[in-house]
Every structure is written in C-alpha cells, then in structure tokens.
Amino acid sequence: xxxxxxxxxxxxxxxxxxxxxxxxxxxxxxxxxxxxxxxxxxxxxxxxxxxxxxxxxxxxxxxxxxxxxxxxxxxxxxxxxxxxxxxxxxxxxxxxxxxxxxxxxxxxxxxxxxxxxxxxxxxxxxxxxxxxxxx
Numbered sequence: 001x002x003x004x005x006x007x008x009x010x011x012x013x014x015x016x017x018x019x020x021x022x023x024x025x026x027x028x029x030x031x032x033x034x035x036x037x038x039x040x041x042x043x044x045x046x047x048x049x050x051x052x053x054x055x056x057x058x059x060x061x062x063x064x065x066x067x068x069x070x071x072x073x074x075x076x077x078x079x080x081x082x083x084x085x086x087x088x089x090x091x092x093x094x095x096x097x098x099x100x101x102x103x104x105x106x107x108x109x110x111x112x113x114x115x116x117x118x119x120x121x122x123x124x125x126x127x128x129x130x131x132x133x134x135x
Contacts, residue, residue, distance in 0.1 A: 005130070006108045012070050012098035017062065019054065019092045019116075027058025053087035054121075063112050063124045066096045074130045078107060082124035092116040101125075 017023075028038035033055040036043035044052045060080060068075050088094060095115050102109040107129045114122040 006100050006103035008100050008103055010100045012066070012100075012110065012112075015066050015069065015096040017094045017096070019088050019090060019094055021052065021090045024052050024054050024058070024088075024090065027061065028055050031055060031057035031061070033057050049087065049089075051089045053089050056082075056084060059084065059088075059114070059122050062094065062096070063114070063122065063126065066098065066112060067110060067126050067128060070098070071128065071130065076129050076131055078127040078129060080124060080126050082122050084122055086116065086119040086121050088116060088121050092118075094121060 025039045028034065035055070037047055037049065038052055038055045041052055044050075060082060063080055063082060064077055067077065093116060096112060097115075098110050098112045100108060101111050107127055110126045110128070112122070112124040112126060113120060114124075
C-alpha cells in the first residue's frame with residue numbers, strides 16, 4: 001500500500017450502467033453538446049449509425065463518476081485522458097472496470113475500461129489526489 005492508501009494492482013468495483021435514450025439525451029443537454037446524432041434518431045441513421053449515441057462529454061462524465069463513486073468526496077481529479085472505441089446506443093449496458101496502475105504521495109493513476117456487448121467503448125487514464133479532511 002502506498003502512503004496515500006491505494007495499492008498498484010488493486011482493482012476497483014465493477015459498475016454497470018444501463019444506457020437508454022433519456023441518459024444519452026440528458027448527457028448531451030447537460031454538456032451542451034447539441035450535435036443532432038445525440039438526440040435525433042433520424043439524423044443518426046442518416047449519418048450511418050443505427051441510432052443516437054452517447055457523446056464524448058457524457059462518457060468523460062461517466063468515467064469521472066466511476067472514480068469519485070469509488071474514492072468518495074475527498075478525491076480531486078487532476079486529469080482524465082480517454083480514447084473512444086465502439087459507440088454506446090440505447091439498450092447497451094456500459095460495464096466499467098478499473099485498476100490502480102500507480103500510487104504514491106503525489107497521487108494515484110487509475111486505468112479505466114468501459115465495454116459493452118460489441119466491444120470496448122472507452123479506455124481512460126485518470127490521475128487523482130485526495131484532499132485531507134478539515135479538522
């Protein structure tokens with residue numbers, strides 16, 4: 001265990017998030033991503049996809065939620081680097097896993113993978129620190 005309480009190689013609990021139309025549209029609205037493929041099925045189909053799909057900003061938010069649900073309110077995300085793969089459509093279930101790849105007094109680095117039945121949706125590297133509780 002490192003001085004910050006995390007151990008490299010430690011795995012995070014799995015989080016499964018069912019994806020539906022409301023989730024996709026709400027994420028796009030919340031992040032002000034008004035690209036039509038995130039809310040208009042006809043526009044998405046005309047662009048060659050089978051349905052609307054989740055935005056990168058929503059995916060980024062979901063990765064952040066996954067980490068902060070695990071660490072609690074003392075976590076401060078310093079950076080999130082992500083790479084998208086297969087899109088998420090209504091009816092998919094996003095399966096999130098994580099592993100601590102580095103931990104020391106300066107912070108913790110976690111590798112996050114989000115997948116669904118058709119493959120990997122996102123791979124991310126998250127660097128975080130923990131704030132000490134106020135006395």
